[in-house]
Amino acid sequence: xxxxxxAPSGAPAAxxxxxxxxxxxxxxxxIRDLSLWxxxxxxxxxxxxxxxxxxxxxxxxxxxxxxxxxxxxxNRLNDLIDxxxxxxxxxxxxxxxxxxxxxxxxxRKRIGMVFQKSNPFPKSIYENVAYGCRIQGISKKSVLDxxxxxxLHGAALWDEVKxxxxxxxxxxxxxxxxxxCIARAIAVEPEVILLDEPCSALxxxxxxxxxxxMQGLKEExxxxxxxxxxxxxxxxSDYTAFLYLGELIEYGDTDKLFINPIKKQTEDYITxxxx
Amino acid sequence: xxxxxxxxxxxxxDRLSGAAATAEARGRGPTEPRPPRSLxxxxxxxxxxFGRSMTFLCxxxxxxxxxxxxxxxxxxxxxxxxxxxxxxxxLVELRDGSRxxxxxxxxxxxxxxxxxxxxxxxxxxxxRFRIKxxxxxxxxxxxxxxxxxxxxxxxxxxxxxxLERLEWGNFYGFARELRKDGRALVSGSGPAWRALQPLLxxxxxxxxxVEDLENGEIADISYTLDQLRLxxxxxxxxxxxxxxxxxxxxxxxxxxxxxxxxxxxxxxxLDERYQALAGELRTRxxxxxxxxxxxxxxxxxxxxxxxxEIVRAIRPNALGVVGKAGLYLSRAWEFVxxxxxxxxxxxxxxxxIFGTVMMVFLMSFAVAxxxxxxxLYLREYARQGPMVRAVRIAVNNLAGVPxxxxxxxxxxxxVYIVGGTIDRLFYPEALPTPTYGxxxxxxxxxxxxxxxxxxxxxxxxxxxxxxPRIVREGSLALGATKFETLWRVVxxxxxxxxxxxxxxxxxxxxxxxxxxxxxGMVKLAPSLPIDGHFPFVHPERxxxxxxxxxxxxxxxxxxxxxxxxxxxxxxxxLIAIVTLMNLVAIGLRNHLRRKYAGARV
Numbered sequence: 001x002x003x004x005x006x007a008p009s010g011a012p013a014a015x016x017x018x019x020x021x022x023x024x025x026x027x028x029x030x031i032r033d034l035s036l037w038x039x040x041x042x043x044x045x046x047x048x049x050x051x052x053x054x055x056x057x058x059x060x061x062x063x064x065x066x067x068x069x070x071x072x073x074x075n076r077l078n079d080l081i082d083x084x085x086x087x088x089x090x091x092x093x094x095x096x097x098x099x100x101x102x103x104x105x106x107x108r109k110r111i112g113m114v115f116q117k118s119n120p121f122p123k124s125i126y127e128n129v130a131y132g133c134r135i136q137g138i139s140k141k142s143v144l145d146x147x148x149x150x151x152l153h154g155a156a157l158w159d160e161v162k163x164x165x166x167x168x169x170x171x172x173x174x175x176x177x178x179x180x181c182i183a184r185a186i187a188v189e190p191e192v193i194l195l196d197e198p199c200s201a202l203x204x205x206x207x208x209x210x211x212x213x214m215q216g217l218k219e220e221x222x223x224x225x226x227x228x229x230x231x232x233x234x235x236x237s238d239y240t241a242f243l244y245l246g247e248l249i250e251y252g253d254t255d256k257l258f259i260n261p262i263k264k265q266t267e268d269y270i271t272x273x274x275x
Numbered sequence: 276x277x278x279x280x281x282x283x284x285x286x287x288x289d290r291l292s293g294a295a296a297t298a299e300a301r302g303r304g305p306t307e308p309r310p311p312r313s314l315x316x317x318x319x320x321x322x323x324x325f326g327r328s329m330t331f332l333c334x335x336x337x338x339x340x341x342x343x344x345x346x347x348x349x350x351x352x353x354x355x356x357x358x359x360x361x362x363x364x365x366l367v368e369l370r371d372g373s374r375x376x377x378x379x380x381x382x383x384x385x386x387x388x389x390x391x392x393x394x395x396x397x398x399x400x401x402x403r404f405r406i407k408x409x410x411x412x413x414x415x416x417x418x419x420x421x422x423x424x425x426x427x428x429x430x431x432x433x434x435x436x437x438l439e440r441l442e443w444g445n446f447y448g449f450a451r452e453l454r455k456d457g458r459a460l461v462s463g464s465g466p467a468w469r470a471l472q473p474l475l476x477x478x479x480x481x482x483x484x485v486e487d488l489e490n491g492e493i494a495d496i497s498y499t500l501d502q503l504r505l506x507x508x509x510x511x512x513x514x515x516x517x518x519x520x521x522x523x524x525x526x527x528x529x530x531x532x533x534x535x536x537x538x539x540x541x542x543x544x545l546d547e548r549y550q551a552l553a554g555e556l557r558t559r560x561x562x563x564x565x566x567x568x569x570x571x572x573x574x575x576x577x578x579x580x581x582x583x584e585i586v587r588a589i590r591p592n593a594l595g596v597v598g599k600a601g602l603y604l605s606r607a608w609e610f611v612x613x614x615x616x617x618x619x620x621x622x623x624x625x626x627x628i629f630g631t632v633m634m635v636f637l638m639s640f641a642v643a644x645x646x647x648x649x650x651l652y653l654r655e656y657a658r659q660g661p662m663v664r665a666v667r668i669a670v671n672n673l674a675g676v677p678x679x680x681x682x683x684x685x686x687x688x689x690v691y692i693v694g695g696t697i698d699r700l701f702y703p704e705a706l707p708t709p710t711y712g713x714x715x716x717x718x719x720x721x722x723x724x725x726x727x728x729x730x731x732x733x734x735x736x737x738x739x740x741x742x743p744r745i746v747r748e749g750s751l752a753l754g755a756t757k758f759e760t761l762w763r764v765v766x767x768x769x770x771x772x773x774x775x776x777x778x779x780x781x782x783x784x785x786x787x788x789x790x791x792x793x794x795g796m797v798k799l800a801p802s803l804p805i806d807g808h809f810p811f812v813h814p815e816r817x818x819x820x821x822x823x824x825x826x827x828x829x830x831x832x833x834x835x836x837x838x839x840x841x842x843x844x845x846x847x848x849l850i851a852i853v854t855l856m857n858l859v860a861i862g863l864r865n866h867l868r869r870k871y872a873g874a875r876v
Contacts, residue, residue: 075752077748077751077752080748080751105754105755105756106754107754108751108752108753108754109753109754112752112753113748113749113752115745115748115749115752117745119743119745119746119748119749120749121746121749121750121764121768122746122764122767122768123764123767131750131753131755131763131764132753132754132755134763135753135754135755135759135763136754168869168870181749184749184753185752185753188753188754
């Protein structure tokens with residue numbers, strides 16, 4: 001199967017065309033001609049995206065377009081799935097992450113992730129946040145205490161849980177659990193945070209808090225968010241990439257893409273004509 | 276559709292059911308839209324009747340199960356708890372003039388054929404009684420059947436005495452005289468009884484002192500002497516001599532000779548001390564037998580019983596409820612805390628309790644890592660495919676192998692191969708007497724660990740499978756390796772499931788008897804597997820087990836009738852111990868569940 005057969009508009013859209021790619025100075029991540037197969041089924045078609053440093057980049061597109069798959073390529077979480085084949089490359093700070101010599105655990109420490117469904121460990125709130133640091137070999141109580149407090153502050157959760165750090169994390173509400181997962185991710189001081197539909201299971205108030213939080217985190221972290229909620233993408237992101245059926249259709253400055261999309265498909269999607 | 280709206284074809288009406296048929300009967304044409312069926316059908320539908328009867332069936336099955344369990348527990352409880360309760364002593368005077376004193380053990384209606392031929396046919400032939408008359412050393416039998424019609428008189432004399440003795444079982448009779456060294460101290464039933472009680476207390480203390488001496492210092496010395504003998508053999512073995520012989524000393528080096536001399540000197544000193552203690556023991560034993568109680572049986576024969584050999588002296592007919600309750604507690608305590616006597620038919624079962632619990636604990640320590648690691652590999656590391664499925668099926672089938680097969684395997688592999696190798700490598704001086712090359716509590720525990728490992732593997736696998744993938748990914752995404760993820764997140768979250776498997780395995784192990792009979796379980800173990808001698812834990816020793824004790828007491832005992840209640844009491848205790856261990860494990864599991872709350876993820 002070739003890419004042209006499944007590409008809706010017939011052309012490998014945004015990959016080579018400079019008009020469909022934003023101009024990005026000093027990107028932190030460069031995805032180059034990335035293709036991915038689940039067994040025989042091709043899920044990504046020659047994707048090329050540059051992710052800007054300390055900005056929020058959103059991947060949007062209808063369900064099954066490959067945006068989560070693309071996100072999970074960035075911290076190599078797709079390695080865990082059998083029968084996955086990947087071609088192309090991703091460079092992180094000018095190092096190829098698919099180089100067999102790289103330390104994959106260090107890569108995942110530097111590129112944190114927040115999942116679609118909150119997944120706190122069945123441990124106490126404190127231990128959830130301290131987990132990543134313990135993995136890194138930090139065991140001194142005073143250091144861990146500082147990190148836990150700082151991370152919970154960073155995730156805007158400290159005031160709600162400071163009196164019950166020893167309680168099970170599973171007793172928190174859904175929104176609190178998701179913020180705990182963000183605290184857990186920033187506790188190891190990553191450079192990039194990947195957010196895979198972080199608000200899809202949350203109510204509007206919890207969603208607003210997470211979005212607010214993301215704006216605050218922009219000062220220190222590069223963030224990549226996958227969302228099928230276009231309003232959310234337009235609210236939080238600086239750059240937006242639109243994917244459809246495994247292809248990158250258009251990638252650009254969020255304001256420009258939402259107000260004045262170049263491709264017809266993008267326009268159809270963001271105006272709700274399909275998807 | 277029928278052609279006439281008002282007169283539907285009869286054939287068709289037959290096929291129509293309920294609502295439609297009535298609608299048509301009311302005169303509406305079939306082409307008109309059928310009105311919505313009323314919810315009030317006025318009765319139960321067939322499927323609902325079926326559903327309700329299924330509810331009754333399921334409930335009935337559960338009720339039957341509960342009834343069976345309650346029945347067996349009730350049977351055990353009634354007979355087991357009843358064993359310690361003192362029955363009254365009955366003095367029976369028969370028509371032929373003989374007299375018998377004892378406890379009525381059992382009552383049953385007399386078979387009609389056995390009734391006296393002179394009696395009128397329809398008259399009930401009456402009852403007959405099994406009486407425990409004791410006095411095995413006098414009469415030679417414990418039990419007697421007495422036919423009801425032969426009894427001339429029955430009474431419960433208040434001064435009838437029951438003696439529980441160290442040997443020969445119970446004695447029933449009347450106290451006559453207390454003697455010391457053959458001379459009468461106190462005469463008469465009442466005075467002798469009153470003088471007996473303080474003496475009994477004093478003798479009990481003396482007896483305990485003798486036992487302490489025997490099991491304490493004397494046992495220590497014989498243990499040390501045995502160790503010295505083995506050391507001596509080891510020295511000779513190192514020099515290439517026959518360890519058991521005494522020739523060839525001239526071929527020993529000076530160092531070896533010095534060591535042998537040192538051992539000999541130490542052994543000689545110990546032996547001297549041993550002789551002194553043995554002399555003291557003899558004297559004390561004789562002192563224990565100085566006072567005797569003279570008793571008269573119901574049949575008029577007299578018997579002298581050394582006071583030092585009396586465990587308890589009771590006048591059951593003079594005891595009130597409070598006295599009987601005290602006696603009950605004292606006997607129950609003896610049952611769980613004392614060593615058995617008289618080839619397990621009397622005394623306590625403490626060594627069996629200890630052996631069972633220790634064996635189950637050893638088994639748990641062996642089976643938990645074995646089962647959990649195997650499950651981890653199967654579920655987390657192995658590539659899922661036909662091979663893993665085949666292994667899984669094989670593991671499940673392992674649970675269906677008869678337990679005696681595991682026993683035979685344990686004997687061949689653990690005892691002969693592993694134990695034999697250990698003996699050759701580490702205990703050559705003791706050969707040909709085996710140390711580890713014979714059945715022992717360690718081998719029994721390992722055999723049972725093999726037997727129960729399928730249960731643990733299956734439960735652990737299910738526990739691991741219940742931890743969602745997204746939680747594992749959360750850990751990996753923080754930079755944890757696969758091992759760290761398993762060890763810090765997955766296994767703790769699966770711990771409640773794993774513990775469920777452990778609970779099942781422990782219950783199975785505690786109740787298993789057949790395989791243990793050939794890998795180290797014995798009728799009577801001379802010493803516990805844990806004692807004060809270095810290294811304190813002796814996993815090579817043979818042990819006693821409650822399950823086997825039940826079989827031994829119930830079916831291998833010389834006095835099956837007398838020990839029947841003991842079987843019930845032991846079975847009850849075994850169930851109580853298993854329940855207790857399970858409760859501890861369940862408590863632990865609930866604690867873990869609360870701590871990790873893993874089951875809800």
